[in-house]
Amino acid sequence: MPTQKFRAGVVIAIRRENGDLMCFQRSDVVDSWQLPQGGIDVGELPVDAAWRE
Template sequence: MGSLQFRAGTVAVVSNSKGRVLAFQRTDFPGQWQLPQGGIDVGESPVEGAWRELEEETGLGPTDVRLVDEYPDWTVYEWPDGVKRGARLGQAQRWFFFEARNDEVEPTPDGDEFDDWKWVKVPWLVDQVVEFRKPSYQRVLGARS
């Protein structure tokens, strides 16, 4: 789904047995929380990209979480002015759902993109995410509520 106008990426949703999801605070915007996400590398499948991004940004891997589902459609959003980089207009993303293997799992934020984490209810996370990503969060996470 990636194109010259939209960067192909993934989003990783990690939940626990209490129905909460892992949210991460952005280092560049304190108080702004989101899910791990990132671009798909050349030659990488979307699910491979999701596993890589999850491990790079949170330190979590197959011993900590298991893949349980994938949202069936790509979500697309445009970056607002000031966020756009180069000729790309925004991102097209595949969303993947993981379950923590136990509720004591603790991620390690990468310190570059994220500096804090917590287990949260989905509505709280949707309220905290940056405005231009909110429709994607509502669409995907609302479909699972």
């Protein structure tokens, strides 16, 4: 049975009062956008990972 590697992550959604959503255009995928996100390091709290991202 193959082993699976799991890494917890965080995603951050930031909206302005006018409804605009902060997102970033990806450089590795054409016409693709994403919310700020990243992995949670071992021993790191999710809130700390969110601030780091």
